[in-house]
Amino acid sequence: DAGITQSPRHKVTETGTPVTLRCHQTENHRYMYWYRQDPGHGLRLIHYSYGVKDTDKGEVSDGYSVSRSKTEDFLLTLESATSSQTSVYFCAISENTEAFFGQGTRLTVV
């Protein structure tokens, strides 16, 4: 498996609280992505990064922010969690060709 670690793997949080998910890679890949996966919608891009401090919005970015202060770490923050953000979140990395995915974080907002 590519060296991608997502943390936490599972989290339950209350509506209105901030939540940060972490993606850590050991492959030194330039590109990092956050996706969410929901029944009926498949995988959708939230935010992506093309280098340290270089990030941009994806298809479903509202309510999310990201930061990348080091090549190896890409953080996804839900500023004020809502029930609609209950989902499975996947991090992915790539270096211009093949993309590799982490094992996912299951987030439940109650």
Place this chain on the structure above:
Amino acid sequence: KQEVTQIPAALSVPEGENLVLNCSFTDSAIYNLQWFRQDPGKGLTSLLLIQSSQREQTSGRLNASLDKSSGRSTLYIAASQPGDSATYLCAVRYTYKGGGADGLTFGKGTHLIIQP
């Protein structure tokens, strides 16, 4: 906007059959196409990557083809086994927002069951 469609959405066949899973995309300006496998509750495992200049790739019992001009790809699974049961996802890599970076757009997958 790039859209990816996978047909069929679900498929159940007896062990030993040869299968074809279909993927179509609306914008032919892609860098590559990647097929993934996802087991229940797990992450995505990359199966095959086809660059935009290539026509097909093979790995073991899997063969993927790409016809970029018509916006189609197929994943061929030979001599299917119960262990092949999973959801298969097709994704195209394209230039998101016209430059700066690129992203993957996914189909919703084909849920495959191989009956022993």
